[in-house]
Amino acid sequence: MIVVFDAQCLLCNGWVRFLLRHDRAGRIRFASMQGATGRRLLAGVGLQVDGLQTLLVIEGGRSWQHTAAILRVLHRLGWPWRLAWLGWLVPAPVRDALYRRVARNRYRIWGRSETCLVPAPGMATRFLD
Structure with a gap:
């Protein structure tokens, strides 16, 4: 499973740190959308970096965006995070509307970094760029 994320977004960086901690x-x-691999993966599913407001998850030739991507990743983490699978009970238009609202305001609320997330030495191999 590959998570393509916005490396300049502090909320997104927090999500990546959460995943690194819980994906034992x-x-x-991981691939940042600002890197060559991330850009290639985005282009492969018809997305462009400019103005992108979604998380992308790729696994086994399939891809997920928005809340479907989050739910897919949490399921992969196992228990207790697998309980988030109940989120599928909420209709996608409702889940994704909330997601898009947060995504539109992520820089204003959580901030933006001009430097990329630097992984700990033991985690660097998990980053594709």
Whole structure:
């Protein structure tokens, strides 16, 4: 599983740090949308970096965006995070409307960094760029 994230977004960086902490099996890898690999993965599913307001998850030739991406990743983490799978009971238009609202305001609320997330030495191999 590959998570393509906005490396300038402090909320997104927090999400990546959360995943690094809780993915003890080390199965999730990461690519920033500002890097070459992230851009290639985004282009492969028809997305462009400019103005992008979604998280992208790619696994086994399939891709997910918005809340579907979050729910997919949380399911992968196992228990107790797998309970988030109940989020599928909420209709996607409702879940994704909230997601898009947060995504539109993420820089204003959480801030923006001009430097990329620097992973700990033991985690660097999980980053594709």
